[in-house]
Amino acid sequence: MKQEELADCLQIICRHKLKSGLKKKFQCVFEGISKAGNPTLLNQIYTELYITEGGTGEVNEEHEVRQIETASRKQDRAETSIRQEDIFKAPPGRDQAIRTVMTKGVAGIGKTVLTQKFTLDWAEDKANQDIEFTFPFTFRELNVLKEKKFSLVELVHLFFTETKEAAMCSFDHFQVVFIFDGLDECRLPLDFHNTEVLTDPTESTSVDVLLTNLIRGKLLPSARLWITTRPAAANQILPQCVDMVTEVRGFIDPQKEEYFRKRFRHEEQASRIISHIKTSRSLHIMCHIPVFCWITATVLEEVLKTREGGELPKTLTEMYIHFLVVQCKLKKVKYDGGAESDPHWSPETRKMIESLGKVAFEQLQKGNLIFYESDLTECGIDIRAASVYSGVFTQIFKEETGLYKDKVFCFVHLSVQEFLAALHVRLTFIDPGVILKPEERYWPYWLGNKFYECAVDEALQSPHGHLDLFLRFLMGLSLQTNQTLLRGLVAQTGSSSETNQKTVQYIKTKISENVSPEKSINLFHCLNELNDGSLVEEIQQSLRSGRLSTDKLSPAQWSALVFILLSSEKDLDVFDLKKYSASEEALLRLLPVVKASNKVLLSDCNLSDRSCEALSSVLSSQSSSLRDLDLSNNNLQDSGVKLLSAGLESPGCRLRGLRFVLSRVQSCEALSSVLSSQSSSLRDLDLSNNNLQDSGVKLLSVGLKSPHCELETLSLSGCLLSEEGCSSLASALSSNPSHLRELDLSYNHPGDSGVKLLSAGLEDPDWRLDTLRVDHGGPQTLRPGPRKYVCELELDTNTIHRNLKLSDNKRKVTRVAEYQSYPDHPDRFNNCPQLLCRNGLTGRCYWEVEWRGLVYISVSYRGIRRKGYSDDCLFEYNDHSWTLMCSKGGYSVCHNYRRTSLSSSSSVSNRVAVYVDCPAGSLSFYRVSSDSLIHLHTFNTTFTEPLYPGFFVGSRSSVSLRKLY
Numbered sequence: 001m002k003q004e005e006l007a008d009c010l011q012i013i014c015r016h017k018l019k020s021g022l023k024k025k026f027q028c029v030f031e032g033i034s035k036a037g038n039p040t041l042l043n044q045i046y047t048e049l050y051i052t053e054g055g056t057g058e059v060n061e062e063h064e065v066r067q068i069e070t071a072s073r074k075q076d077r078a079e080t081s082i083r084q085e086d087i088f089k090a091p092p093g094r095d096q097a098i099r100t101v102m103t104k105g106v107a108g109i110g111k112t113v114l115t116q117k118f119t120l121d122w123a124e125d126k127a128n129q130d131i132e133f134t135f136p137f138t139f140r141e142l143n144v145l146k147e148k149k150f151s152l153v154e155l156v157h158l159f160f161t162e163t164k165e166a167a168m169c170s171f172d173h174f175q176v177v178f179i180f181d182g183l184d185e186c187r188l189p190l191d192f193h194n195t196e197v198l199t200d201p202t203e204s205t206s207v208d209v210l211l212t213n214l215i216r217g218k219l220l221p222s223a224r225l226w227i228t229t230r231p232a233a234a235n236q237i238l239p240q241c242v243d244m245v246t247e248v249r250g251f252i253d254p255q256k257e258e259y260f261r262k263r264f265r266h267e268e269q270a271s272r273i274i275s276h277i278k279t280s281r282s283l284h285i286m287c288h289i290p291v292f293c294w295i296t297a298t299v300l301e302e303v304l305k306t307r308e309g310g311e312l313p314k315t316l317t318e319m320y321i322h323f324l325v326v327q328c329k330l331k332k333v334k335y336d337g338g339a340e341s342d343p344h345w346s347p348e349t350r351k352m353i354e355s356l357g358k359v360a361f362e363q364l365q366k367g368n369l370i371f372y373e374s375d376l377t378e379c380g381i382d383i384r385a386a387s388v389y390s391g392v393f394t395q396i397f398k399e400e401t402g403l404y405k406d407k408v409f410c411f412v413h414l415s416v417q418e419f420l421a422a423l424h425v426r427l428t429f430i431d432p433g434v435i436l437k438p439e440e441r442y443w444p445y446w447l448g449n450k451f452y453e454c455a456v457d458e459a460l461q462s463p464h465g466h467l468d469l470f471l472r473f474l475m476g477l478s479l480q481t482n483q484t485l486l487r488g489l490v491a492q493t494g495s496s497s498e499t500n501q502k503t504v505q506y507i508k509t510k511i512s513e514n515v516s517p518e519k520s521i522n523l524f525h526c527l528n529e530l531n532d533g534s535l536v537e538e539i540q541q542s543l544r545s546g547r548l549s550t551d552k553l554s555p556a557q558w559s560a561l562v563f564i565l566l567s568s569e570k571d572l573d574v575f576d577l578k579k580y581s582a583s584e585e586a587l588l589r590l591l592p593v594v595k596a597s598n599k600v601l602l603s604d605c606n607l608s609d610r611s612c613e614a615l616s617s618v619l620s621s622q623s624s625s626l627r628d629l630d631l632s633n634n635n636l637q638d639s640g641v642k643l644l645s646a647g648l649e650s651p652g653c654r655l656r657g658l659r660f661v662l663s664r665v666q667s668c669e670a671l672s673s674v675l676s677s678q679s680s681s682l683r684d685l686d687l688s689n690n691n692l693q694d695s696g697v698k699l700l701s702v703g704l705k706s707p708h709c710e711l712e713t714l715s716l717s718g719c720l721l722s723e724e725g726c727s728s729l730a731s732a733l734s735s736n737p738s739h740l741r742e743l744d745l746s747y748n749h750p751g752d753s754g755v756k757l758l759s760a761g762l763e764d765p766d767w768r769l770d771t772l773r774v775d776h777g778g779p780q781t782l783r784p785g786p787r788k789y790v791c792e793l794e795l796d797t798n799t800i801h802r803n804l805k806l807s808d809n810k811r812k813v814t815r816v817a818e819y820q821s822y823p824d825h826p827d828r829f830n831n832c833p834q835l836l837c838r839n840g841l842t843g844r845c846y847w848e849v850e851w852r853g854l855v856y857i858s859v860s861y862r863g864i865r866r867k868g869y870s871d872d873c874l875f876e877y878n879d880h881s882w883t884l885m886c887s888k889g890g891y892s893v894c895h896n897y898r899r900t901s902l903s904s905s906s907s908v909s910n911r912v913a914v915y916v917d918c919p920a921g922s923l924s925f926y927r928v929s930s931d932s933l934i935h936l937h938t939f940n941t942t943f944t945e946p947l948y949p950g951f952f953v954g955s956r957s958s959v960s961l962r963k964l965y
């Protein structure tokens with residue numbers, strides 16, 4: 001045989017051996033039960049994970065190229081999911097080969113299992129056969145080699161002895177994939193700036209130098225690399241070394257079910273567990289994290305054996321507590337011969353948990369996730385007992401064998417270590433009676449009452465989020481209810497709710513201090529664990545204020561927010577997008593929350609067709625809770641309305657109330673078809689403020705006429721309707737009279753005959769109609785836009801300041817130096833150069849003013865103070881007035897001390913229009929330019945009292961009311 005052929009042959013044998021070794025290693029998932037003789041086969045349990053390409057920019061925001069990349073990616077936000085076997089495939093539209101992939105994902109989301117499945121599929125010849133060698137490493141294992149020196153070839157030989165046997169000493173000519181799982185667990189100093197360059201795979205050096213050079217592409221540039229990490233640790237790798245970032249997002253709904261069906265072979269048991277999980281929204285949503293599914297499966301399997309239903313664990317901490325309880329019970333019943341009903345915290349179990357907690361904590365502090373016998377001895381665990389633990393407590397502690405000469409141990413999952421570490425802290429540091437040994441005092445936490453605050457600070461300072469999950473558990477364990485679950489183990493000294501409240505406050509201060517999105521999200525999780533009722537509001541504020549910038553959040557961070565919102569157990573009855581961020585981006589990302597809400601308010605949110613498409617899918621989904629939707633004041637085009645109509649017409653749609661604005665008459669046709677569709681459950685339709693005109697109403701009447709239309713209330717207020725429109729409505733209703741109860745035609749011009757036609761229906765016993773509104777009618781209502789709501793204002797001379805002079809038939813106010821001789825009046829502003837109008841507004845009103853100099857155009861409650869120069873008097877500084885400030889420099893708006901300059905004020909015109917809809921709580925300002933209205937700003941609020949228009953007039957300034965009638 002020639003030399004080359006021999007080499008080929010050896011290589012094939014080596015690959016074959018490597019594959020069988022890997023098959024053996026990865027065919028079972030380690031879930032602690034293997035020792036009990038019941039291994040879980042990876043292929044049997046593996047459930048497809050949802051993986052997406054994930055906003056690479058977050059790795060390092062400063063990096064210019066990345067920013068460009070992020071920007072270009074943003075244009076197409078549609079998420080594409082990536083199949084596990086295609087992890088190295090370039091996404092469509094990207095030509096260059098992908099060398100390094102980084103996969104991020106939160107704790108327990110399935111990164112390790114994913115790499116194992118990838119490797120197993122390769123080893124079983126099922127996928128990626130272009131790869132000649134796959135070398136899966138974990139940082140956990142590599143950490144142990146910190147002090148040692150190897151060449152790359154030696155490192156591979158050490159882990160994959162088959163390659164050594166085949167004397168492989170070069171990988172240059174092969175397609176090789178290196179997998180490095182768990183960067184967050186890495187304790188090697190990866191220094192990309194100061195590490196010497198190494199190109200020779202046979203040169204010996206420390207493992208961190210090897211890795212740095214491999215990742216930088218200096219060493220073995222032809223190899224492909226796959227690194228997985230929890231998100232907070234991703235920034236250890238220079239962004240330019242990573243070609244593609246993906247995110248594991250866990251299980252989507254059908255996969256959650258699939259998981260439980262795979263785990264519980266008995267269909268009935270699986271169905272019972274699934275339906276049980278579905279009864280708790282938070283539990284169901286938490287099950288998108290596979291490790292949580294596993295823990296839930298373990299817990300519910302036990303819990304449901306003994307009782308039907310009952311309270312289900314709702315938070316992460318609760319679930320892990322149950323898990324611990326179940327494990328202890330199993331140990332007691334199976335191995336100690338105890339009975340189900342015995343207290344599960346026998347002195348031995350307690351001692352064992354304490355010792356395990358100590359190991360967990362101390363090793364977490366040191367950053368160790370694999371421990372030696374000596375570490376266990378130090379914590380009072382004797383080695384023989386340890387093997388009993390790992391035998392008995394297999395689901396908590398496992399014995400790792402294989403590569404190491406010494407016996408090593410680790411927890412079955414890092415999250416279990418993090419939980420036990422928190423439990424240890426709870427048991428040791430918080431109990432005031434505990435006297436710490438000097439060596440235990442290195443930790444700042446023991447310092448008494450600032451305990452939780454120190455813990456928060458510590459976690460925030462940890463650069464790669466090592467203590468994030470630990471902190472969540474620690475917070476969870478401070479809850480009285482959780483301590484009760486651990487009665488007998490944890491002393492019931494309990495933190496008082498006052499301490500918890502202080503912690504909540506402290507966390508909120510930290511959230512407001514502009515911490516990174518990852519850290520904020522973890523702090524939200526902590527609030528959730530603390531059962532804090534204002535959590536949702538806190539998230540809203542962070543988004544609204546821009547502290548959490550909607551365009552900088554990665555898809556996974558958004559889904560974390562959704563997760564927190566949904567699992568908060570807070571009533572999500574009404575979802576008001578403006579409270580979060582009035583943007584399409586926010587809507588699309590928060591869609592699962594929309595789906596879980598009953599009433600969804602989306603008015604004035606700059607929504608386009610993209611939102612319509614997404615909403616349409618929510619509408620047609622059987623599982624959606626959405627019943628009421630307000631889409632008014634968005635610039636929806638016909639195409640958008642069409643998309644929405646498809647959802648409205650779908651058989652699954654159970655929407656009852658809809659409020660929106662139709663841009664064009666064609667949209668009426670689409671809506672009309674919804675009304676006449678058999679499956680439509682629409683009962684309330686509010687089309688107020690639409691320029692529908694008679695022609696639009698005519699089209700709509702076709703739907704109203706249909707026997708399938710069961711609309712009960714219809715508002716066409718301010719829709720430019722005249723007599724003709726009324727007659728179409730009357731004719732439609734006479735064909736289908738038995739459903740509509742309320743018809744609002746206010747702010748239209750139905751004329752006497754229109755009113756007569758419809759009023760006749762009120763009397764008709766066949767008609768169900770019992771309320772007809774035709775108030776505020778008149779020809780002026782036929783003007784398009786807000787001008788139809790024009791109202792005549794009258795300045796209140798009793799309020800006018802003495803430096804303001806009236807002219808032009810009391811329509812104009814000018815600031816003057818000389819005092820005017822107005823009589824004393826309690827309503828008069830005596831220090832601020834202001835005045836109010838007489839009209840107390842309660843409905844919809846529109847007016848225009850002309851101004852010069854510096855003028856505030858405001859609306860205010862009547863109670864505004866008149867005396868003195870305090871904040872309560874000035875229109876800008878209180879919560880009962882809303883103001884547009886106009887000056888040559890531009891416009892700004894102000895309410896309750898918060899002033900915002902308007903960027904669109906580059907061209908200032910001296911005419912301003914104001915439109916207020918008091919019941920709807922909206923106040924809009926426009927600039928008037930050659931008769932067209934240019935929107936400046938809208939305040940959305942709730943007006944609790946009648947509003948009085950008013951003005952502040954600066955020196956050498958004037959303002960006058962325009963005559964519009």
Ligand SMILES: Nc1ncnc2c1ncn2[C@@H]1O[C@H](COP(=O)(O)OP(=O)(O)OP(=O)(O)O)[C@@H](O)[C@H]1O
Nearest residue numbers: 045046047107108109110111112113290291294414
């Ligand atoms: N695709 C999957 N199918 C079935 N079970 C899974 C899957 N992925 C994960 N699991 C379950 O979840 C557990 C945790 O998964 P894994 O260890 O892969 O998470 P991880 O993302 O690596 O977590 P960490 O960041 O904490 O290390 C597994 O032990 C297994 O029980």
